[in-house]
Amino acid sequence: MDYINNFLLLLDSYLGSAVYFPFILLGVGLFFTLYLGFPQIRFFKHAWKVVTGKFDRKGAKGDTSHFQALSTALSGTVGTGNIGGVALAIFLGGPAALFWMWITAFLGMTTKFVEVTLSHKYRVQTEDGTMAGGPMYYMDRRLNMKWLAVIFAVATIISSFGTGNMPQINNIAQSMEMSFGIDRMLTGGVLAVLLAMVIIGGIHRIAAVTSKIVPIMGLLYIIGALSVILYNFDQIGPSFAAIFSDALTGSAATGGFLGATFAYAFNRGVNRGLFSNEAGQGSAPIAHASARTDEPVSEGMVSILEPFIDTIVICTLTGLVILSSGVWSEKHENIFSRTDLEVVSGQYDDQTDADRQALYHYLNSTDQNSIEKYTGTIVVENGEPVSDSYTLLHARSVAEDVKFIVAGEDPYSGTLRVENGQILKEDITIIGDSLVHSAALTSLAFSQGYFGANGEYIVPISLLLFAFSTAIAWSYYGDRAVVYLVGQRGVMPYRILYVSGFFVASFADTTLVWTMSYVAIVLMTLPNLLGIILLRREMKDTVKTYWRHFDAEQAKKKTD
Template identity: 35%
Template sequence: MGILESIDSWIWGPPLLILVMGTGILLTVRLGLLQVLRLPKALRLIGKAPNEGNGDISSFGALSTALAATVGTGNIVGVATAIKMGGPGALFWMLLAAFLGMATKYAEGLLAVKYRVKDKHGQFSGGPMYYIENGMGRRFKPLAILFAASGVLVALFGIGTFPQVNAIVTSTESSFGIPVAVTAVVIAILTAVVTIGGIKSISNVSTKIVPFMSVLYVAACLGVLIRFAGELPSVIALIWESAFSATAASGGFAGATIMLALRSGVARGIFSNESGLGSAPIAAAAAKTKWPAEQGLISMTGTFIDTIIICNLTGLALLVSGVWNGSSAGASMTQDAFASAFPAFGAEIITVSLILFAFTTIIGWNYYGERCVEYLVGVKGIKPYRYIFVAIVAGGAFIKLDAIWLLADIVNGLMAFPNLIALIALSGVVVAETRKYRKHTQDEAAAKFSLKSDGLPKAE
């Protein structure tokens, strides 16, 4: 544990935090605050994207697959861990990182579509490894290999397996008394059944589960906030104060410095929404679209939904209920918050949400790892990878929680470095593609207006 803690502290020290936040600031400035000004259009595109051009799945399917991978234990366990370690101020830094991360996620989705390729099975492959090699040039291929290798590690030993499986088995055992071994076997079988069909099967499952589970969880969080509405003003003030000053120890909370709050919030936020990590563009590359910037906008909404809405509501529920400075931690802390508002069924809501969130993350990350393997060794590596993934899912239930989060943090950081360097290097391409798409939409709007002015039928 001591070695893992040292490695984690080094990777998630000031250099990576500066790189994550700095990349978000750079893209926010160069794109003219796009995550605010173009958010309404991005949200409209979720259900109304034209789905024109080449691709394996719809734009909504790509977003659902990305959300399946991001809306997971980070939204329930990760937020609780961030607040337990860094105090209420961690929620502020998590939201700020997510706001900047929306611009980052936009750039990732755009570049994924622009530089995607077809594999030998006729499926689209894309993501940082391809926009590093094809966008920055072949001399940067070692950086692309580093990303892909790190992506496989994250899929097998980070976000994709251990934290998700551990969260599921812990919750089912505490809530329903189901033995850990039984739950682990069931999860492994379901994972194998869904993932053997590849991206189309994963997308089909994601588009059905993700909207349902998100609405269910958001409604439950709002219920907690309504129940403790009187605490909300003081909690908001506490978040602001704690973000810029040390938080004193109280109850079961050990106290936190500003740096610990910042580090906890940013690290857990990235674990949840994956902005800058480079994972979501792997799914975005499969979308049916002919405009890279269009998929960039849709991808951007993933961070908005995941962190600005879901993680924020989780954090507020933990704080208004007062459980954050108690003795519980992780999923148990979130269960306590919901149980305090709904004693009859609050804990069960979290258990069901956690199972759905974690399972969809597992299947989403199976695909991410698969595409990274395909980049490294070709399509021949896909089947062996799937077998290994399922085996690790089955065994992930028996790893200690602290070790899980440390290992996940470490491999996340290794994945983020090459992707963030590429986003900075290719920021000019992002700006150029954004201008091209904006001109297209303006010309399209002008053509529709002209047709209507001439008394002709409105163009579809």
């Protein structure tokens, strides 16, 4: 399993984590923004009118309303990325990462407009009478590139498990256990039954459920976020100043945060932005293809609202909660994760300028790095390390007040072997003060508002709703990909496997699944971006035709 995981990580280093990927993603969005004349601005007001049903026509083909299609797509994107993803981006890249999430979302509004329009245009009606669409259909029916469509569809199925299924329930189960003491298997079992009840009903039930969950979870989260932001009102200005001032230079060191280069902040912001709103990935067009309309452009306009709501509104609220509360640069007691822990040679103090600079270069892999990973031993007496020839780094910060525990609560005494920065003894728990990240950081931030310590419970409850709705939406994406590959007969076996994987992942290690999803996301995104670039002229002509028909129709209504 480790070999497979390492191979996938190597593959990802040439795909999603490669230097070129953010530039391709943003480049396509920028190209269409200029090519179509900033549709995310010009069509924004019109999009709100479309989603309310103002221009609906009777008898139009489709399974869901514009609002239900938007809700289903939003439920697929508004998830752990909005809660833990923003926190991870800020943890890695500092406030500047949020700026690049905004840029990704702004350009992504156009990318999503294009991919949804083209996918809706080439959708088909399946054997059971429902609609099926997505990039695989325009790749096949318009570009005659069935091989590319197959790659996209297979990647979609893998991503349905690696993005929308297993990591979501794993995060829910962890959060429920940590916050309320609920056994992971119990959480997984109950939610797996609920998931089965929803997805077996198909798109009609999925749309009905998500159209109710999305507004409720959005309102709950916004109230909780505002309770922190308004409580720390005096920090709103400095937070925005840090976001913009660091955007082109990288984030400076502050508190326990040791700083991040521009390249690091840029890469983390763009990658987290894609994970958050999925613009360019080609997933949301599958949901929007179900909308009742004979005008593909109208549904494309609805999708413009998606990155705006998901990233520019919800992710910004999360970012301001984290930055204004100040917890992102503070050290907190936590149980150290082995994947975030490393030991380096020499003793370093993050309150000393020279040491901070050395650690900055080490963590950001610059050419000026002079720090080496430690190989040797750590002597521990009554739970505390006693030698000083090394420094423990956890979560990209210098660990303090470190304690080594065995058997759950007994202080460890003895000698620990360290090789290449890694402590070899596995059956030992390490506790100390360090930076925290992901959903744990967001939980801490939510406790710094008017609700006090009770505010942190907003995060697990929101995570439950966000992540569960994401699992619902991605089940639909996966089963549409299955329909494309093998037809309707493959849908029920897929749904059974999907629910089973959902349950197992509530208590199993999903590291390999996450790694698979890194690769699968890019195998969806790159073919989709290639496809919409090849259809750029058709996209422009389709938009012109839409407005010509729309203007003629409005003029006729005025004369009648």
